[in-house]
Amino acid sequence: MKYRNKLVKYASFFLPALSLLICYPAHPCPAAQALDGRASTAGSAPANGQISIIPRPLKMERGEGEFVLSAETVILAAEGTESAAEFLAGRLAPATGFGFQVKPLTGSPERQNSIVLRIEPALNSLGPEGYSLQVLENRIMISASSPAGIFYGCQSLRQLLPPAIESREKMDNLRWSIPSLKIEDSPRFAWRGFMLDCSRTFQSVEYLKRNIDLLSLYKLNVFHLHLTDDQGWRVEIGRYPELTGIGARFPERWHKPGGFYTRAELAGLVDYAARRNVRIVPEIEMPGHSLAALACHPELSCSGGPFEIYPFFQGPGIQENIFCAGKEATFEFLENILKEVADIFPGEYIHIGGDEAPKAAWKKCPDCQARIRAAGLKDEEELQSYFIRRIEKVLMKYDRRLIGWDEILQGGLAPEATVMSWRGMEGGVAAAKAGHAVIMSPTSHCYLDYTHEETPVEKSYAFEPVPASLSPDKARHILGLQGNMWTHIATDEPAVDRQVFPREIALAEAAWTAPELRDWPDFSRRLAENLKRLDALGVGYYGKTP
Template sequence: MKRTLLSFATAALLFTSTSCADKTCATADKELALIPVPQEMTVGSDCFTLTRRASITLDTSNEDLKGIAQYFNEKIAPATGFTLPVEKHGKIEFKLTDDAALGDEGYHLKVKHGDIILTANKPAGIFYGVQTLLQMLPAEIKSTTEQPTDKKWTIPCVDITDKPQFPWRGLMLDVSRHWFTKEEVMKYIDELAEYKMNVFHWHLTDDQGWRLEIKSLPKLTEVGAWRAPRVGQWWQRERQQPGEEATYGGFYTQEDVKEVLAYAAKRFVRVIPEIDVPGHGVAALVAYPELACMKAPDAVNVGNKFYGEDENTLCIGKESTFEFMDKVLTEVAALFPDEYIHIGGDECFKGFWHKCPRCQARMKAENLKNEEELQSYFIHRMGDMLKEKGKKLVGWDEILEGGLAPDANVMSWRGMEGGIKAAQAGHHVIMTPTNHCYIDLWQGEPSVEPDTYSMCRLKDSYSFNPVPEGVPAEMVLGGQGNLWAESVPTFRHAEYMTWPRGWALAEVLWSGPAKSDWNGFWPRVEKHFVRADQADINYARSMYNAIVSPYLQDDVLKVELGSEIDGTDIYYTFDNTDPDRHTPKYSEPLSIPKNATWLRIVTYRDGKPVGKVITLTVKELAKRAEKDKRTTHGNLDVS
C-alpha cells in the first residue's frame, strides 16, 4: 500500500507500517521526520536495508559525484563500521540527468526495497538528496561510536521530488567578538550543510579582532587579532590596561582559509567573507593608527563601551585609507572564489568625521551634503574597487543611507524596510531581520537563558517570510540567520544558539514559507534533538519553557502563562516550593496572592517535565509589567 502526501503539512506526518516485506525495517511507531520537509513526497510501506554488501554506482569521471560518495561514506562509517565501494552495478545510484524542473539544486529520490536511485541536474542536487537519505536512516547513524552489528540500517521507501525555494540559505558566524578555531568553523559549516543550507557568511573583522591574514598588511593580525582576556557581561568590561598583555584571540592564515574553502566546497557551501568597514574598525586602527581621523585607540576592544568615545571608523578624508582597502580587498578577492564580498557598512559612528578636517575637505571637494553621503561615497568606491576585481558588493542596509552604489546588494537586518527599498530600486537583497533571523537573541524565558538582550523564539524564526508584499520575488535571493558572538564565548554555546532556530530557517528557506506548518514542524524538531544527541551537537530546548507575560489590569498585577507548543501543561507555585504536576495547574491569568514573593513555573507534556523551572520574583514581574504598559494581554511575547 502507498500513501500520497498531498500537502506540505501532511508531508511531515509520521511514516507508519505494519505490512513491511522486511519485518526488521518498520514498526508501528516508525517516524519519518525530515528537515527541511520535501516539496513532494510519497511514502511506501516497505524499506531498503543498508548493509556492507551494498555499493554505489556513479559516473567515475565526475569528481563531484565521487566526492559525494566519499562524503556519504564518511557520514555512515563511524556508526555502521563499513563503507560502500563504487561499482558498476551498485544498489545505490547517483545519476545526473537533464531535468530542467529540478533546477541547479533539486533532486529526485526513489527508494525501493532493492535499490535507491538519486537523480539531479547538477551535483549539488545529488548532495542534497544524500542529506535526505542520511536523515531517513535511524538516529544512531549520527553516532561517532560503532553500533552493535545486529543494528538494522533501514531507509523507508519513498518517492521524493524536491528543490529549494531560495538560492541563498545561510548562516553567519561572527568570529571577531569571540575566537573560533578553524576546526570549529568547519564543524559549523558541516552542521549547516546537513540541513541543505548553502551559504556560510564569515564575519571576519570587527572592533574586537581582525581574524584574516593580509600578507601585505601583517600588523592586522600581529596586533589586531589579539586583546586582553576578559569574561563578564559585554559592554561592562574593564578596558585593557596599560602594559596588560593581549593574549586572547587568533587569526586564520590564508592556508587555513583555503582549507576551510575546500571543506565547504565539498559540501556545496558558498563562503562569503565580510570585512566590516568603514566602522567597526578598532582592531584595524590599533594595527594601523594612521588610518584614524584623529587618535586611534590604544588597544583592541575587549567588550568595553566605546561607541562615540573612541574612534572606530576609517578616515575617509585620507587617500591612504583607500590604498589600505585596495590591499585588503585584493587579497580577499584572490582568496575567496565566491562572486560576493561583504563590506559591512553598518552602525558607523560619524561623529569623528564631522570633526575631522580631512573628511570635511573630502565632502567639500566631492560636493557631499552630509556625513551620510560621505559614507555613501566610501561604499561607491568600495563597489568600484570590487568590480575591478571581478566581485560584487554586499552590505548591511545602512549602505542605503546617502544613496546606494549601482551594483550593490543589500542585506537587510533592521527589519525588512531596507530590503524593500533596495529591491524596489532594482537591487538584489538578502533578508535577515532581527526579529526572525538574529539567533544571538534569547530563544525563551530570559531568566533561564544565557545573557543577551532581546527575543527571537523558535516560532519567530519559523514564521520568517523573506518576500514581503510589494517586492518582486526574483529580487529576494533568500535569507540567513546571524550569530553575533558578543555573548557567545564558546563553540558549544554557538551550537546552542544556532539549533534548533537554524533548522527552522533552513526549512523556511528551502521548502518555502507559504507551505510551512508549525504544528508539523516542532514534532520533527524533537526527533532531531535525538539525532543531535547522538552526534554530541549542542542545542536549546527553550521551546518547552513557559512564556511568562505579566501585565497590569486596572493597576493590578496579573500574569499570563503560555507555551510555543500546543498540549503543554503548566504548573506553578507562589509558596516558594518547586512546582510539579501535583501543584496548581495553569488555566487562566494569575492574580498575585497577598505577600507572595516568588512565582515558580514548570511545563509538562504527557505527564513528564519538559521545560526548565522558572523562578521570578514578584518585583521582577511588576517591573516587566510596568515596562510593557499593556492594557490587554493577548501577546505572549517577552521583549
C-alpha cells in the same frame, strides 16, 4: 555588530550571573519537551514510520517495502557524482561498520543492493540544487542536474536513516532500513545563510568545519564569516602582517585570548565547504567597526590615534573612530586588503559591513570635509555613499560583488550592491523596489544571539522573507534569508551552540520549503527526531538535558 538596538535589550548582561541565563537557559523548547516524552531512541526508526526530513521536501510519495543497508551494499557513482559518493560512504560507514565500496556507474543501473548516483540533465526543471530520490526494495537512486543536487539527495537519504547513523563508532544490533518512497525536491531561495561572528570571539578552524557540516546537513549553502571588527582582525593579510600581529590579540591586561586564520587555513576551509555545497562569504568591516585595523594603522583614522582594541562591554559598543573617508591612503590600504581577500575566497561576494558608522569624526575632520566639498557631496551621509561606491569599484575590479548591511542605503546605494536587511524589513523592501538584490536577516526572527524567550524557535520558523508589499517583479530580488550569531555574550562553543540550535534548523526550512508546505506542528514533530540526530553528533542545543 548590530549594537544600537541591543543596548537596552542586553544591559543586564553586563552582570556575569545574568549573562549565564542566556547561555545556560532553564526552560526547554517545545521540541525538546516533545523529545523528552518519546520512548524511541537515537538508534530506532522514527515513531510510526514517519519521515522526519528537514527541510520538508517539495514532493514525497510513500511506497511499499523498504531498502536495508548491508555489508554488500555498494555505491555506484556516475561521472560528476564521485565527491558526493565518497561523502555518503564516509558518513554511513562508521556507524554501520559496512565498507560501502564506491564504484563507477557504467551503463544501466541494474545492480541489486546498490545506491546509484547520476546526473540527469532532464531534471533541469528542479534547478541546480534540486534532486530526485527514489528508494526501492533493491536499490536507491539519486538523480539531479548538477553535483549540488546529488549532494542534497544524499543528505536527505541520511535523514531517512535512524539518528544513530551519525555515530562515529560502530553501532551493533541495529537494522539500517530506509522506507520505500520517491522525493522530488528543490529549494525556494538560492541564499540560505548563516553568519558566525569570529571577531568578538575567535572560533577554531575545527569548530568552523563542524558548523559547515551542520549547515550542509540542513541544506544551508552560505557561511558568512564576520572576520574583522573592533574586537579583532582574524584574517592573515600578507602585505600587512601587523593586522594579525597586533589586531588579533587583546592587550595583556585583559587576559583574554585572541587568534587569527592563516591564508592556508582559510583556503582549506573554502575547499572543505565547497565539497559540501557551502560557499563562504568573508566580511571585512568598513568604514565603521574598524578599531582592530586602526589600532595597527592609526594614520588611517581622522584623529591619528593612538588606539587599542578592547573586549566587548569594556568600551563603547559603537566606536566613533572609523576609517577616514578623506584620505587616499585609506582607499589604497583597503584595496590592498580586498585584493588578498579575493585571492583567498573565490566566491562571488565579499561583505563590507557598512553598518553603524558614526559620522562625528567625519564632521570634525578637515580631510573628510575637503572630500565632501571636492566631490560635490551634500553631507556625511553622502560621504558614506561615496565611500561604499569607491569600494564597490574596487571589488568589481577583482570580479567580486559587494554586500553590505542596510545602512549602505544611506546617502544613495552603490549601483550593483546587494543589501542585507537587519534593522527590520524596510531596508530590504527599499532596495528591492530599486532593483537591488536583497538578503533578509531582521533581528526580529534571524538574530540567534537574542534570547530564546524573545525569539523562540516557532517565531524563527514562521519567518517570511518576502513582504506582502512587494509586487512579484520586485519580490524576485529577494535572494533568501540568513541567520546571524554574534559572539559578544555567548563566548564559548557550547554556549554558541545553545544559542544557534534549534533555531538554525527552523530557518533552514523557512529558506528551503515553499510557504504552503510549512506547518509548525509537523515541523515540531520532525525537529524532535532531529534533536536526537544532534545528540548523536554531539551538538548541544537549547533545552538539552545535561
